[in-house]
Amino acid sequence: MNAISLGPFVFSNDRFIAIVTVLVFLAAAEIIAWRRPDHRDAIRHWTGTAFVVWVIAARLGFVITHWGAFAASPWTVFAIWQGGFDIRAGIFGLVATVAAVFLRHPRAGVPVILSIAAGTIAFGLTTLALPDETHGQIPTEAFADLSGAPVNLATQDGRPLVLNLWATWCPPCRREMPMMVDVAQSLDGAQDGVRIVFANQGEQARSINEFLDLTDLPPGGMIRDPSSALMQEFDLLGLPSTLFFAGDGSLQSVHTGEISRAALLAGIDALKATP
Known part of the structure; x- marks a missing residue:
């Protein structure tokens, strides 16, 4: 099966995996922020920045790679709900953000890394739990x-x-x-x-x-x-x-x-x- 149903909502596996990853990342960031009250605002700021940078970098990487498809309708660059992200470009954005954290607010660096690690683990476990089960042949009827x-x-x-x-x-x-x-x-x-x-x-x-x-x-x-x-x-x-x-x-x-x-x-x- 390549999708999952939650009540009236249906999500493709890759989108459901992305949602779980983001939720775990943000939840981990919030938990760490509450345990570090002296740096709570900085942790929230930089984890939020990491999330936004990943989305922009991953989307930009995908758009550049497939620009021919976007040229006819440039506005669809912003239709991120349709999917289309380059994970490698997103990782590059995260690395740049983590480097900026350690330069600007070193005490928020480890919490940001831990939040990213939690999201990464969630991504891996959800991917294992929802494997791609694509199989079949063109119908003969x-x-x-x-x-x-x-x-x-x-x-x-x-x-x-x-x-x-x-x-x-x-x-x-x-x-x-x-x-x-x-x-x-x-x-x-x-x-x-x-x-x-x-x-x-x-x-x-x-x-x-x-x-x-x-x-x-x-x-x-x-x-x-x-x-x-x-x-x-x-x-x-x-x-x-x-x-x-x-x-x-x-x-x-x-x-x-x-x-x-x-x-x-x-x-x-x-x-x-x-x-």
């Missing part, structure tokens, strides 16, 4: 497009496939759809390209067509899965979910939740590099 014609997802001619599961009632699905359709159209016809298919979950063709007309999106690449069989087959907990299949039909990765252009293109590049 036929689905229907919006005209009723059968579509066999397994007929790929050796091309990789990106399969997006969505619904018209799902706000993140509606937000990401125009971007994903734009990427799909840019790949259409490319000999080494990746096909993108949008599998609506549980809705009638009328509802889908009304949404496409309202948003001025084309029906190409849309298929219907009225019984939500794909969600059940791959044990998915929420929408949208984007599945990346290699050219041999094997499932390589799953992205649960709204996906950014950069993350989508990175996933496609990874598929092209898969033997």
Whole structure:
């Protein structure tokens, strides 16, 4: 399973791991601050600074690495809820912050390091508890497009496939759809390209067509899965979910939740590099 459900909320494993890591880091910092009243304000200030610096550095590293994906919509640089962080750049930011702490307020240095260590341990333990269990093959059963014609997802001619599961009632699905359709159209016809298919979950063709007309999106690449069989087959907990299949039909990765252009293109590049 690549996601975890907490009541009405569904988190992909990587996002849940990130949330736990941050909470443990901040909790550790607060506990240490309460035990060191003489330096409480400094500890809170520098642990908060370390967190902000990590976010900015990690995000900046990711943006620089994938700038081509952000150039079309620069504002998405600030859409950090979509994910996209470079851990190496974040670590560099933390090292710089720790160095600044020891220069400016040495007594806060050890508490900051201990808080980082607590977060690191939480990251490692949560990662072990929630391993990546991506496995499976492209479904062999036929689905229907919006005209009723059968579509066999397994007929790929050796091309990789990106399969997006969505619904018209799902706000993140509606937000990401125009971007994903734009990427799909840019790949259409490319000999080494990746096909993108949008599998609506549980809705009638009328509802889908009304949404496409309202948003001025084309029906190409849309298929219907009225019984939500794909969600059940791959044990998915929420929408949208984007599945990346290699050219041999094997499932390589799953992205649960709204996906950014950069993350989508990175996933496609990874598929092209898969033997």
